[in-house]
Amino acid sequence: MLRNYALPQQLKKLSPKIPWRLCTLSFLLCSLIIMTSIAVPGERLLIVLLFIVVASLAWIFPINLFYLCISGVTLTLLLSLCWIGNFIWPSSLLLHTLFDGEILLAEAFVVSCMRTAMQVAVGARHQKELAEQQMILAYEREQHLNELKDQFLLNVSHELRTPLTEVKGYLDLLRENHARLDSESRQEFLSHAAHGCDELEALVDNVLEATQLDMISASYELSSVSLLDIVQETLAQIPLGGHEIIIDIPQDLAALAHRQQLKRILYNLLSNAIKYSPIHTPVTVSATLMSGQLTACPDICFRVQDMGPGVSAVDMPMLFQKVMRLKRDLTGSVRGTGLGLFISKQLVEAMGVASGLKVRGLRAREVAFALPSRGHRLPYCQLH
Structure with a gap:
C-alpha cells in the first residue's frame, strides 16, 4: 500500500x-x-x-x-x-x-x-x-459490546441459578421432611428460602433498573429525609452475615433527597460492603456536615466503610462501568452482576449531585457521596 x-x-x-x-x-x-x-x-x-x-x-x-x-x-x-x-x-x-x-x-x-x-x-x-x-473501529466496538453482553448474560444466569437452587433445595427439604421436622427447623428452612427469594428479587431489580436508567428523569421530587431512619430501614432488609454495623449519624441530620432512590443506593453500597468484607469485621455508615461549603453545594458527606480487599488505582475507573466486575471477583465466591455501583452512581447523579460516587482505599474500601442538607436546592460541587 x-x-x-x-x-x-x-x-x-x-x-x-x-x-x-x-x-x-x-x-x-x-x-x-x-x-x-x-x-x-x-x-x-x-x-x-x-x-x-x-x-x-x-x-x-x-x-x-x-x-x-x-x-x-x-x-x-x-x-x-x-x-x-x-x-x-x-x-x-x-x-x-x-x-x-x-x-x-x-x-x-x-x-x-x-x-x-x-x-x-x-x-x-x-x-x-x-x-x-x-x-475497523465500529467492528471492534461491536465485538466489545458483544463480549460485554455475553459476560453479562453469563453472570446473570449464574447469579440467578445460585439463589434459585438454594430456595428450591430448602423448600424440597421442607416438603419431604415436613412431618419429621420440629417448628424451629421448619422456621429455619423457611428463613433460608426467604433469604434466597430476597436475593433473587434484588438481582432482578438491578437488571431491570439498569435497563431503565436512560429513562430516569434528571430532576427527582426531592424532600427532606432523616438519614438515620433511612439507614435503619435499609439495614432491616439486608442479612448482616455476622458483621458489626457501626452507625455514626446524628439523630437530627436530614438531607434533601428522593427517599426510595436513596434507600436503593444505600442498599447497594451496604450489601456490597457486607459481601466483600471478611466475616465479623465492622462496616461503618457515617454522615457528617462538611464545613466551609457554599450554600449551593451539597454539605453532607455520606460514607460507607468496610474492611474488604480494597481497590487498586488501575481498577478504580472500572468500578462504575456497566456489567463490570473485577477479575479477582469473577473467580471468587462473592455473587453479583456488576451493576450495583453503576446503578448507585447513576441514581446519585440523577438527584443532582454532579460529583457522583467516590471510591477510596487500597487495603480497605470507602464509598462516599455528597448530599444537600435541608434548604440547599442546587447540589453541584466536587466531593473531596
Whole structure:
C-alpha cells in the first residue's frame, strides 16, 4: 500500500508551477525543432541559444500560463520573421505558428487533467482509508459490546441459578421432611428460602433498573429525609452475615433527597460492603456536615466503610462501568452482576449531585457521596 501512495504523494508535494513550466519547455522544444528544420545552417546555433535563454527565464521566473502562451507565440513569430527578412506572412509560417499553439494548448490540457486526476485519486484513497478505519473501529466496538453482553448474560444466569437452587433445595427439604421436622427447623428452612427469594428479587431489580436508567428523569421530587431512619430501614432488609454495623449519624441530620432512590443506593453500597468484607469485621455508615461549603453545594458527606480487599488505582475507573466486575471477583465466591455501583452512581447523579460516587482505599474500601442538607436546592460541587 505504501508503494502505491509513494508517487502520488511525491507529485502532490511538487510546486503547482512546475507542470506549466514543463509545458512551456515542451512548447519551446517543439518550436526549436520546427524552426531549426526550416532555418539555414548558419542560423541554427543562434536559434538554439535564443531558445535556451527563453527556457531558462520561463523556469526561473513565475510567469502565468497566459503570458507563457503569448510569449511563446510571439517568440515564434519574431524568429520566423527574422528568417524571412521581411514582414510578409507566408502560408507556411502561419501553419507552423498555429501548429505550435495547438501543441501548447494540448499539452497544457493533458498536464491539467493529469494533475486533477492525481488529486482525485489521492483524495479517494484517503477517504477509503478513513472509511476502513471507521469500519475497523465500529467492528471492534461491536465485538466489545458483544463480549460485554455475553459476560453479562453469563453472570446473570449464574447469579440467578445460585439463589434459585438454594430456595428450591430448602423448600424440597421442607416438603419431604415436613412431618419429621420440629417448628424451629421448619422456621429455619423457611428463613433460608426467604433469604434466597430476597436475593433473587434484588438481582432482578438491578437488571431491570439498569435497563431503565436512560429513562430516569434528571430532576427527582426531592424532600427532606432523616438519614438515620433511612439507614435503619435499609439495614432491616439486608442479612448482616455476622458483621458489626457501626452507625455514626446524628439523630437530627436530614438531607434533601428522593427517599426510595436513596434507600436503593444505600442498599447497594451496604450489601456490597457486607459481601466483600471478611466475616465479623465492622462496616461503618457515617454522615457528617462538611464545613466551609457554599450554600449551593451539597454539605453532607455520606460514607460507607468496610474492611474488604480494597481497590487498586488501575481498577478504580472500572468500578462504575456497566456489567463490570473485577477479575479477582469473577473467580471468587462473592455473587453479583456488576451493576450495583453503576446503578448507585447513576441514581446519585440523577438527584443532582454532579460529583457522583467516590471510591477510596487500597487495603480497605470507602464509598462516599455528597448530599444537600435541608434548604440547599442546587447540589453541584466536587466531593473531596
